[in-house]
Amino acid sequence: MGIVLGIESSCDETAAALVTTDRRIVAQRVASQDESHAPYGGVVPEIAARAHAERLTPMIEAVMHEAGLTLAELDAIAATAGPGLIGGVMVGLVSAKALAMAGDVPLIAVNHLEGHALSPRLADADLEFPYALLLVSGGHCQILRVDGVGQYRRLATTIDDALGEAFDKTAKILGLGFPGGPAVERLAREGDPRAVPLPRPLIGSGEPHFSFAGLKSAVLRAKESGQHGDADLAASFQQAALDCVLDRLRVALDTMEPVPALVVAGGVAANQVIRHALEQFASKRGMRFVAPPMALCTDNAAMIAWAGCERLGQSDPLDIAARPRWPLDPEAEPVRGAGYKA
Numbered sequence: 125m126g127i128v129l130g131i132e133s134s135c136d137e138t139a140a141a142l143v144t145t146d147r148r149i150v151a152q153r154v155a156s157q158d159e160s161h162a163p164y165g166g167v168v169p170e171i172a173a174r175a176h177a178e179r180l181t182p183m184i185e186a187v188m189h190e191a192g193l194t195l196a197e198l199d200a201i202a203a204t205a206g207p208g209l210i211g212g213v214m215v216g217l218v219s220a221k222a223l224a225m226a227g228d229v230p231l232i233a234v235n236h237l238e239g240h241a242l243s244p245r246l247a248d249a250d251l252e253f254p255y256a257l258l259l260v261s262g263g264h265c266q267i268l269r270v271d272g273v274g275q276y277r278r279l280a281t282t283i284d285d286a287l288g289e290a291f292d293k294t295a296k297i298l299g300l301g302f303p304g305g306p307a308v309e310r311l312a313r314e315g316d317p318r319a320v321p322l323p324r325p326l327i328g329s330g331e332p333h334f335s336f337a338g339l340k341s342a343v344l345r346a347k348e349s350g351q352h353g354d355a356d357l358a359a360s361f362q363q364a365a366l367d368c369v370l371d372r373l374r375v376a377l378d379t380m381e382p383v384p385a386l387v388v389a390g391g392v393a394a395n396q397v398i399r400h401a402l403e404q405f406a407s408k409r410g411m412r413f414v415a416p417p418m419a420l421c422t423d424n425a426a427m428i429a430w431a432g433c434e435r436l437g438q439s440d441p442l443d444i445a446a447r448p449r450w451p452l453d454p455e456a457e458p459v460r461g462a463g464y465k466a
């Protein structure tokens with residue numbers, strides 16, 4: 125059995141966790157910076173980096189203290205090395221390097237997206253490779269085939285906004301504050317998903333990519349028209365986004381060899397309506413559906429520590445650089461679109 129310290133600081137969550145190779149989360153801390161960024165309606169990189177720098181060290185000390193461990197007793201230190209906001213990533217990676225050097229412990233530089241991609245295996249010991257993965261967060265929106273640790277084939281990405289970003293922008297339009305996903309989901313419960321006619325960008329397209337910018341603009345126009353209540357707008361937006369997700373998934377799954385399981389990960393996987401619809405979608409196709417518990421969906425360090433567990437035995441040099449961009453599938457072709465995201 126091995127134990128790995130995980131560190132996450134790529135966006136607006138500062139987190140540290142200790143996870144064992146037999147899937148035990150021994151200790152964990154997560155601090156969200158929502159309040160610091162709320163006045164700006166989005167994550168401000170400079171504020172985020174400063175907050176990580178202030179909070180991370182006490183958090184690492186807290187998890188180590190709680191577990192009663194010294195640095196030398198760790199089997200590895202795993203830190204997010206990208207992709208993400210570079211200032212924050214550097215704070216986490218530099219801390220990990222210093223600790224790895226002080227404790228003479230291997231450093232494992234983890235791709236944040238790999239953390240999300242493997243997180244369902246931390247929660248579910250029965251989930252084996254290969255599986256189809258819908259990775260939907262604030263910064264990413266992809267469909268991947270996961271064949272093993274480090275083996276990812278990207279089938280689809282977004283040509284503009286990520287799904288979580290679309291939720292956040294809709295929340296902003298409706299004056300719901302930041303982060304928007306949970307607020308939109310809550311308000312949508314009181315609305316009619318068929319009340320507002322909204323577009324379903326790219327539905328019917330033969331390639332499984334996503335696009336949400338047009339949907340967000342349509343929400344803005346519908347809001348400005350003054351003809352609809354906010355709850356109906358939220359519910360109709362959520363329904364339109366969900367229809368897109370299911371259609372795009374159908375196309376992606378039809379183009380690949382069948383896999384036994386459909387897995388969802390990333391912050392938007394916390395959405396109950398989307399989870400439920402995905403579960404039904406998977407069961408209709410005879411696939412198992414796996415979604416990690418909520419706390420493992422949004423950014424956290426347990427998933428980074430777990431990715432370290434999956435890679436135990438490997439190590440990275442102490443001069444490894446933080447990477448603002450780091451695609452899981454380097455072979456994937458860029459797709460056309462205004463704001464292409466790797």
Ligand code: KG4
Binds near residue numbers: 421
């Ligand atoms: O994975 P995550 O914590 O950070 C990134 O790596 O981006 O994802 C955060 C995103 C935000 O856009 C947030 O609005 C969205 O996940 N999110 C949700 C829900 N909870 C979080 N979106 C829809 N419904 C939710 N319940």
Ligand code: ZN
Binds near residue numbers: 391423
């Ligand atoms: Zn994330």
